Amino acid sequence: MTFYQGVFGGTLTLNEYGAFGSETPPGYGDKVMHGLLEAPNGFVLMGADVPPGMEHQPGNNFAVSLSGDEADALRGYWEKLSDGGTVSVSLEKQMWGDTFGMCTDRFGISWMVNISGTKEA
Structure with a gap:
């Protein structure tokens, strides 16, 4: 933590x-x-933490998602979360118009970061 x-x-x-x-x-x-x-x-x-008596079973059964329109803040979180981890989808503009990336941090936690695209009139 x-x-x-x-x-x-x-x-x-x-x-x-x-x-x-x-x-x-x-x-x-x-x-x-x-x-x-x-x-x-x-x-x-x-x-x-896993409580006493329960088996720790690491895996890819969940991801934490960060979403919003504060691009600078979200890019900063991305840089820190991905540092020392593994990037599976680079943080870049996607076909739906948002900037999105996926990584696994150094502790094995999967993260999805989505920066909302700008709306055009």
Whole structure:
């Protein structure tokens, strides 16, 4: 989550298992349960770790999408998210008129970034 704070800015709150009382699994008191990033532009990104007893199964079963018309901000996010990751679709103008790209960040999370095209009269 600190990586995403570096991408989006904002205030990061991390909650450890131990903060929730006596139901803390052994050995998990100081491990992060979930994090909440509140970005300066008003959006919130929340992440949760796989809880004890559940198997971690990384995969490509989801992607996070960022969309909007603030081209400079979205291009900046794209640069930071794709740095050290893999670009599968370059961020460029697409046939539907928007600028769009897909990447997988350095932690294996897939991202889609869409910058709305300008409307012509």
